[in-house]
Amino acid sequence: MNTDMDRKRPKTYHHGDLRNALIQAGLEMLSESGAAALDLRKVARKAGVSHAAPYRHFADKQSLIAAINEEGFHRLAEQIQSTLREVTGDAVEQLYGIARAYVHFAQENPWLMREMFSGLTIEREAFPGLHQASKTVFMLYMEVIKRGQEQGSIIDVDPGALAGVLWSLLHGVAMLTIEHQMRPYTDGPGGADNVTRFAVQMLYEGLSHK
Amino acid sequence: MNTDMDRKRPKTYHHGDLRNALIQAGLEMLSESGAAALDLRKVARKAGVSHAAPYRHFADKQSLIAAINEEGFHRLAEQIQSTLREVTGDAVEQLYGIARAYVHFAQENPWLMREMFSGLTIEREAFPGLHQASKTVFMLYMEVIKRGQEQGSIIDVDPGALAGVLWSLLHGVAMLTIEHQMRPYTDGPGGADNVTRFAVQMLYEGLSHK
């Protein structure tokens, strides 16, 4: 992200890409100090500009947060895709893989994850790009479902609906885990992984007797 | 909540139970105008006291929000218990009932639900009462699971772990629904109910072939 543009320009004023620098700075502050520390003036200072400069690139604070969240969805999608590239073949194995990827992402980026899905700080409706980015994640889940159906390992039901169920389960596990609501099950190393695997297994096999 | 204490006292200063009045006022502002509108000065004004008065009852704004969230968990637990009283007998039917109750509560109290689980605005660790209140909800789910196991309709696995899976699924459905992330499935009247029923059915029957 920090290209050599910084040096090329004889420090006219500042960045070549302040917009991106602000998103980057916000992302860092979020992961380091939490949502309360994400104030516009500090983000600007961290990016090396005055507190009014961000308004050249974002209409308001909400817009910056929306951009940060969008970047979050892109990263989440990348992490899931990376897992899909590693785990090829068996769709059910892929299911476990992307489940782990989702919960891992939440554990590694709890503040970002909270912002991405909170609906508390920004009006999601006002930022269509956000919705688009989250849809990508949904699509990845649906692809795996479809592959499982083709392979005969997943029942033949509307794959979109099934993807919704899968996503809901994983989202619940992820959020309740980072809010420490699943203790003591998620305690200890690998605890969250075990809970995730168990959850997916239960969804796959069902709670009823076979 | 508004007892006759208000009238008995010759308006010395104000309330007999300002603490409760503040929680009540906050709850109303939250559901009417959202999280952004929940500022301490306005809550105080709504309760009829000066902006400094709340500090006699709450250490800071976070503490008031924690109290509001706790009340939220109590109400959620009540709603679930009410459903359990209506739907007696078959544990699997109860499962569907409490699932619907959870998602309904989220739909009727989206802002409260977001606050209750966000982890964005308050440090949950600092408020043990909150954790206790949320545990009650978990316990209700576990009871139903246990009953299902006794009736032979649910497999014999650690009921706590199963309750965690069930809660995760429902929490995911609830949150993704109120953030409009499950569209178009949740659109229209009864849409969310259908999604919820479908999700529980999938968990019960499993995604694999029988």
Place this chain on the structure above:
DNA sequence: ACCTGAACACCGTTCAAGT
């Protein structure tokens, strides 16, 4: 076009003073 510095309104929090 992009950024700065001053200015404004508003909110969380504190504290001395009132009954």
Place this chain on the structure above:
DNA sequence: ACCTGAACACCGTTCAAGT
């Protein structure tokens, strides 16, 4: 014991002025 009113620090946002 409970509440008020003034005061303070800080943040989001705006705007005229600078290059």
